[in-house]
Amino acid sequence: MNAIEINGISKSYGQVRAVSDVSLKVEDGEIFGLIGPDGAGKTTLFRIMTTLMLADAGNGKICGLDIVKDYFRIRKIIGYMPGKFSLYQDLSVKENLEFFATLFGTTVRENYGTIKEIYSQIEPFADRKAGKLSGGMKQKLALCCALVHKPSVLFLDEPTTGVDAVSRKDFWSMLQRIRESGVTVFVSTPYMDEAAMCDRLSMIRDGKIIGTGTPEKIVSDYPYGLLSVKGSKMYPLLKALREIDGVISCFSFGDSHHLAYDTSKTDLETILARAREAGFADCTAETATPGIEDCFMQLSGN
Amino acid sequence: MWKYLLEKEFKQFFRDPGLPKMALAFPVLMMLVFPFAVSMDIRNINLAVVDNCMSTGSARFMEKCTSSGYFRLVDLCHDPDEAMALMDANKVDAVITIMPDFDRQIGTGKGFPAGIKVNTVNGTKGSLGAQYILQCVRLYLSENGTGMQAAAAGIDISEKYYFNPTMDYKLFMIPALIVIAITMITAFLPSLNIVSEKEAGTIEQINVTPVSKTAFIVCKMIPYWVIAFFILTACLIIAWAVFGYVCRGNILWLYLFTVLDIIVMAGLGLLISNYSNNAQQAMFVIWFFAMVFMLMSGIFTPIASMPDWAQAITYVNPMRYYADAMRAIFLKGSTPVDLWYDAAGLAVLGTIAVTAAISSYRKSE
Numbered sequence: 001m002n003a004i005e006i007n008g009i010s011k012s013y014g015q016v017r018a019v020s021d022v023s024l025k026v027e028d029g030e031i032f033g034l035i036g037p038d039g040a041g042k043t044t045l046f047r048i049m050t051t052l053m054l055a056d057a058g059n060g061k062i063c064g065l066d067i068v069k070d071y072f073r074i075r076k077i078i079g080y081m082p083g084k085f086s087l088y089q090d091l092s093v094k095e096n097l098e099f100f101a102t103l104f105g106t107t108v109r110e111n112y113g114t115i116k117e118i119y120s121q122i123e124p125f126a127d128r129k130a131g132k133l134s135g136g137m138k139q140k141l142a143l144c145c146a147l148v149h150k151p152s153v154l155f156l157d158e159p160t161t162g163v164d165a166v167s168r169k170d171f172w173s174m175l176q177r178i179r180e181s182g183v184t185v186f187v188s189t190p191y192m193d194e195a196a197m198c199d200r201l202s203m204i205r206d207g208k209i210i211g212t213g214t215p216e217k218i219v220s221d222y223p224y225g226l227l228s229v230k231g232s233k234m235y236p237l238l239k240a241l242r243e244i245d246g247v248i249s250c251f252s253f254g255d256s257h258h259l260a261y262d263t264s265k266t267d268l269e270t271i272l273a274r275a276r277e278a279g280f281a282d283c284t285a286e287t288a289t290p291g292i293e294d295c296f297m298q299l300s301g302n
Numbered sequence: 303m304w305k306y307l308l309e310k311e312f313k314q315f316f317r318d319p320g321l322p323k324m325a326l327a328f329p330v331l332m333m334l335v336f337p338f339a340v341s342m343d344i345r346n347i348n349l350a351v352v353d354n355c356m357s358t359g360s361a362r363f364m365e366k367c368t369s370s371g372y373f374r375l376v377d378l379c380h381d382p383d384e385a386m387a388l389m390d391a392n393k394v395d396a397v398i399t400i401m402p403d404f405d406r407q408i409g410t411g412k413g414f415p416a417g418i419k420v421n422t423v424n425g426t427k428g429s430l431g432a433q434y435i436l437q438c439v440r441l442y443l444s445e446n447g448t449g450m451q452a453a454a455a456g457i458d459i460s461e462k463y464y465f466n467p468t469m470d471y472k473l474f475m476i477p478a479l480i481v482i483a484i485t486m487i488t489a490f491l492p493s494l495n496i497v498s499e500k501e502a503g504t505i506e507q508i509n510v511t512p513v514s515k516t517a518f519i520v521c522k523m524i525p526y527w528v529i530a531f532f533i534l535t536a537c538l539i540i541a542w543a544v545f546g547y548v549c550r551g552n553i554l555w556l557y558l559f560t561v562l563d564i565i566v567m568a569g570l571g572l573l574i575s576n577y578s579n580n581a582q583q584a585m586f587v588i589w590f591f592a593m594v595f596m597l598m599s600g601i602f603t604p605i606a607s608m609p610d611w612a613q614a615i616t617y618v619n620p621m622r623y624y625a626d627a628m629r630a631i632f633l634k635g636s637t638p639v640d641l642w643y644d645a646a647g648l649a650v651l652g653t654i655a656v657t658a659a660i661s662s663y664r665k666s667e
Contacts, residue, residue, distance in 0.1 A: 050510050072512060080510040086503030090317050091310070102306040103511040145507075 006060030033198030079146035089131030104149035489567035550635035569655025
């Protein structure tokens, strides 16, 4: 059975179409990523799936339960961690956890096994007010509160936004372990480099899904040749590269430019020669392996 | 589940740095400070006298005025223009001009040869000041006027005030202040609390749990209801212990009308929170309602003296009914049978407010 199955979900806010005709299938026990820039419609989709908002069109099921009709039963089997920290700042760590456990009709002790690994890291601060925790600890507490009732599906809306690189890595390894305990994880992120950590992912842009698959499949489906180009005058170089025949797209990528080209029309030598002709004598190029970000740029360009 | 929700609300309430202190200070402040501050007894009216007669009669009249306790003699002028200049400079509130033939006219009983000018920039002070002066005139005439005496006896006006024989303003204001406090606490604090959960995003976290919205909202309001009854009780005790005022009616009826008012206010508070996304919006709406409720309730100014269209507006003001009922029970000892009109008004408004609140709340789901 699919943990999540949504078909043709659309939602508009007045004139703005936030999500249009989105369909997704998430299998039981996988980490599914929703990758897209800010404003792509990720949070709207989360709110619809977690029964907080009604879609204008389309239908969906979470663990076989309809997101409109069975919303009350869904709420018992999902955990949701919104992007913004939203626990009670004036209650202590322990009180927050116990409060959310009782709302789901359970106790912390009963499900201690589920959260133990994460909770043990913040347990020394059990009596501290949630508002006085550091960012990373707040995030761990929020995760504990979302897990305390042993949900079947865990929804995480941009859990790593605003978190430092080490904590982000930590967080993803926690997700791996949560997945191993049988929980399906649906996670969104604006960071392309986190995509590789998901079992499968969908890329979303302007409310539309532009590609779905395993990270490997998405990368291997990349249809073009890819070059990493460097030169001394980066911005004029970028503009010049875009003018060359057979170049599909070129955008800056860290300290170099990633250039996609049609392999049937041109190749590395030709492009390099053209760039030098255009006055960028010190320009160098080498073949690069496409990453998720390259795929995203390619797919969103279509 | 209700138990835990309530426990959380109380925990948060007592943990708040200001709220518990406010709940304690509010009734004390209200009962010990406000009755004096909002009193409409006017004292210390600044008086200037232009005495053109300079006789013992005019001196006695002046003494009559100043000894009444309402007036403070600021200046004795010789020239009416000088007195007028003082009034223009806002130094005096009233000017009495005594004519040169004061003694003679009083003696013959032809009239009262003095002019009275009152500054009515502050309307209440002005009109009450004029009344006090006339009262002094009447007293003076009944004691000194020879020819006037017969006439004065003929038009002897005497008032008797029922239910508040000494026209004690404090006694009159105490039930009204209780009304204001309970309305603020039960309507506006819960709606601010709900809006702040909206702002913090915690309401969203609650909404994905299997907690019904009704349970969540009712548990939010219960602590404020408890506080409302605490304040009512504390105010009654202070009124008795400090001022010696005792409720003439059955205290139970006070509580009954408070429950009715709380129902209206719960609906109104929820309505406000449904349509506000942040505390700032909610504050403004609350301020608007609080002003309209208080000024159009008959608490400070009698409804009967408002123009007809304004009187019409007061019919949808819950505070009008609640204040009327509380005053009648406290001062007159009325029962709900006498006050069926107020009870019906509150019940109708309560039904409307709660229905509107629930339907708009469902829509936001």
